Amino acid sequence: MNWGKLLKFNAACYVVIMLLSVSNRIVASGIDKSIPGCKTINQENYDNLKATKTSKVFSYQASVDGLTLLRLDYKNGTKGVVTVMEHQSNDILFQKSFDKDLQFIAKGGCDYVISWAFKSEDAIVDWSIQHEQVLGLMPSSPVEVTTGVHSVSYSDQADKWFLFSAPKDGVVNVTTAGLTNENTCMFVYKVSSDVIIASSNSSDGTLQADADLEVKSGQEYLIKWSCAFTNKRHDWRVSYK
Numbered sequence: 035m036n037w038g039k040l041l042k043f044n045a046a047c048y049v050v051i052m053l054l055s056v057s058n059r060i061v062a063s064g065i066d067k068s069i070p071g072c073k074t075i076n077q078e079n080y081d082n083l084k085a086t087k088t089s090k091v092f093s094y095q096a097s098v099d100g101l102t103l104l105r106l107d108y109k110n111g112t113k114g115v116v117t118v119m120e121h122q123s124n125d126i127l128f129q130k131s132f133d134k135d136l137q138f139i140a141k142g143g144c145d146y147v148i149s150w151a152f153k154s155e156d157a158i159v160d161w162s163i164q165h166e167q168v169l170g171l172m173p174s175s176p177v178e179v180t181t182g183v184h185s186v187s188y189s190d191q192a193d194k195w196f197l198f199s200a201p202k203d204g205v206v207n208v209t210t211a212g213l214t215n216e217n218t219c220m221f222v223y224k225v226s227s228d229v230i231i232a233s234s235n236s237s238d239g240t241l242q243a244d245a246d247l248e249v250k251s252g253q254e255y256l257i258k259w260s261c262a263f264t265n266k267r268h269d270w271r272v273s274y275k
Contacts, residue, residue, distance in 0.1 A: 072147075080163040085150040087157060092148045093121065096140035099175035100167040101190070103137045104148070108160040114152040121145035132159065139171050139192060170194045173223075173256055181206075183213070183271045188261040196257040197225070198272055200249035205275045208232070208257060209244040214268035217241040219260040224253070231255075235263070246275065 075083065075094040083092070096102060104116065109132065117129045118138055122145065127138050132150075140146060150159060170177040176195040186194045200206065210218040219235035220243040237244035241263075249255065259270065 075163060080165070083161050083163070085159045085161060087152055087155055090150040090152070094146050094148060094163060096142050096144055096146070096165055098142040098165075098167045099169075099172045100140060100142075100165055101137050101171070102140040102146075103135060103164040103166075104132075105135050105162045105164055106132055106159060107162055110158070112152060112154070112157040112159055114150060114157060114159075117147075117149045117151070119147050119149075121147050139190075140165065141172055141174065170196065173258070176256060179257075179272060181272050181274065183269050185267060185269050186259045187267040188259075188265045189267070191261055191265055193261055194259045196259070198255045198257060200251055200253050200255065202251045202274075204249060205246050206249050206255075207244070207246050207273050207275050208270070209237070209242065210268055210270045211237055211240065211242040211244045213270060214242070216266055216268040217263035218243040218268060218270070219262050220245065220270075221258045221260065222247055223256040223258070225256050226253070235260075243270075 071089065072091045072093055073089065075092050077097060085092075094102075104118075112132075114132060115129060116132045116136065118127045118136075119125060120127060127146075128136070130136060138146075152159075167175075169175050171192055171194070173195050176197040179196045179198055180201075184196070186196075188194070198206070208220060208222060210216070210220075217235070218241065220233065221230055222232040222245065223229060224231050232245040232247045234243040234245040236242070247255070257272075
């Protein structure tokens with residue numbers, strides 16, 4: 035066996051794997067809220083914002099978990115692209131042409147950089163920010179539920195988070211069986227350890243999520259319903275067996 039060739043082959047495979055893993059994560063570069071000309075947006079000045087060729091980078095901090103709307107108040111046919119990124123991680127949330135209002139899920143306390151790029155030198159966009167607290171968009175602000183039937187909607191194409199506090203010891207069933215024809219997918223986490231303790235996206239030959247889990251009185255459990263296979267609404271149930 036030619037060990038030299040084998041080592042070179044393994045090294046090449048490692049480089050390819052690393053490049054592929056990096057390419058799956060879009061990272062912004064060259065946008066920093068500390069750069070000269072970057073304007074900080076406070077809650078007091080969410081309205082009457084103006085983006086121009088010389089004033090185009092803004093930083094914004096969401097007050098609570100929820101949805102942030104970039105409302106285009108006036109653009110007079112101006113064309114270009116707006117980029118929104120999370121400042122701490124430099125991850126790009128989206129990069130879209132601003133032909134309509136845009137929204138993104140924002141985590142409370144996180145800084146976001148909003149950068150406008152125009153096609154013409156004299157371009158002007160009057161815009162404003164609207165931020166609304168919405169529970170269930172993040173594990174840090176889930177919707178609290180008890181036993182019974184609940185509803186979940188993915189109209190915003192986002193996963194939904196719920197919090198169940200066990201009132202007693204026992205076995206709890208979390209399911210969509212018999213409640214919908216949608217292809218459902220669910221994960222359950224033990225809040226104290228952030229460990230997945232149950233998951234399902236099929237049961238009894240159907241596309242219905244169904245899982246049993248042992249619970250302890252007073253323990254909290256996070257339930258995530260994934261939008262991976264549906265963008266519609268469906269019901270689901272929590273019950274003791």
